[in-house]
Amino acid sequence: MIFSSKLIEDAVDQIAGLPGIGKKTALRLVFHLLKQDEKSTVALTDTLLKLRRDIVYCNQCHHISDTPTCNICSSNKRDRTLLCVVEDSQDVLAIENTAQYQGLYHVLGGVISPMEGVSPIDLHITSLLERVAKSEIKEVIFALSPTMEGDTTTFYLTKKLREHQIKISTIARGVPIGSELEYTDEITLGRSIIGRTTYE
């Protein structure tokens, strides 16, 4: 793409660096900003800058937070015996939106994958083990993606946690609600047959 202005080119390059945005979309956004009042651009950049400077990660669970300890970890309404281990902050939001879980979280910040250079030391594993050892947690629930890396990470952590007298579980895998059985892929359907639940 050829730009008549170096300023536009730089702005497009910056915006196109964001996930899911190509050069054309970036150019549209740049022109949109230029058409708007200068105030709106200032508001946008200020908000982003403030977000970047002020955001912290919870010193307990590593979830994104406005305060040193996030509002989930500091709430007195949460069940402090339950700990749900997730990959990143987006997963916390997803589970919170289900309104089915009242326990605490622990954000790992990724999954183990030596091919991509992610080792256990790159993840919040030490703090997880400390939390389990020092607090009143009775059950750890693994809610990692059902990929090969997610499974490997769950398996690795399960072994590390086994010395503590706690229950360890993983979220169920199976047929999505409202979908048709015949269209479910064989692996998922096979897993849901193996992991079937007793009807009571």
Add this chain to the structure above:
Amino acid sequence: MFLEKINLLNFKNYEMLDLDFSSSVNCIVGDNGSGKTNLLDAIYYLSMSKGAFGGGNTQHVLHKEDFFMVKGVFQAKDLDYEVTCGYKKGQAKVFKVNQKQYDKISDHIGRFPVVLIAPNDTDTITEGSELRRKFFDSIISQLDKNYLINLIQYTHHLKQRNSLLKQFAERNFVDRSLIDTYNHKLIALGKAICDKRQEFITEFAPIFREHYQELTENKEITALVYQSQFLEEHYADDFRQALPDDLRLQRTTRGIHKDDYDFLIDDHLLRKFGSQGQQKSYIIALKLAHFDIIKNYTFMKPILLLDDIFDKLDDKRMDKLMRKVAAHTFGQIFITDARPERTQTVFEHIDVEKRIFTIAKGEVVDVMEDLN
């Protein structure tokens, strides 16, 4: 099941081609370089969604063009299935059956099976163990989807473990429990794959042996033996205890990725001690057993593609094979030959419907029908 017609556009050396096939024997004759093998490759493509002789999609496009299309109509149980494959440079390949696109192209493989016998097949015997694993893996994967999934997962975890071993060497630090995690996965998946390979070869070997005896009529004792470290009693402990070696070499030294299949004649390795003739008979018997196995599992006779087979077999073996053709052992057959008069002679005494296509420079110049 057979291929009724094919339609090519810019595929290899064919600019445009439209052919109707016989449901039994189709001979493709023409000079070297005329495009006989490319036609077989197109048929293989329709079945396997990739070329038979390697090379990416771009290498299947006619010189100076930027796309190709292969279209074929298969008939199975009196129903027509139009299979279309289109590829344009820089874009993803599109694969459709009756205008409907596949979610996963791998779902197509095995629907219209083919078995190809080609000149470079003896590589399977003479080259390294990887080709032999590939040969059997591709058959087993078509018959057992779980096997394919296990194999994909094993390969993935193996890559992870090897990356980990490299990291350990760089950082001079070993995380035992992480290695144990990969050991656990690789041992469990490896054992499942090993058991399946063993089970398959037990079923495959007798079928193979029968074909070999029939082709050669002699008393050589052939054996197909599956070799795996995972067949040993302490395979799991051996795998774990190889860690010092693994760390030193920065790769996983034990496991089913080291498996091999021994092709034996009278207790000797064919690869080392077999004559050219023995190797040729062996590979054809392997392919015919492949044919039978698919037929037994799918109740369909795969399309048989015979590329330049006349040059590979002496008259006696050829005669044996042609007797099978005459006995209607096979379904549809495509056979290429550079010498038309030889094809004529071979088929003269065989009572089957056949069509002979003469090809020159990517075009069909003559079609001869012989209904007998």
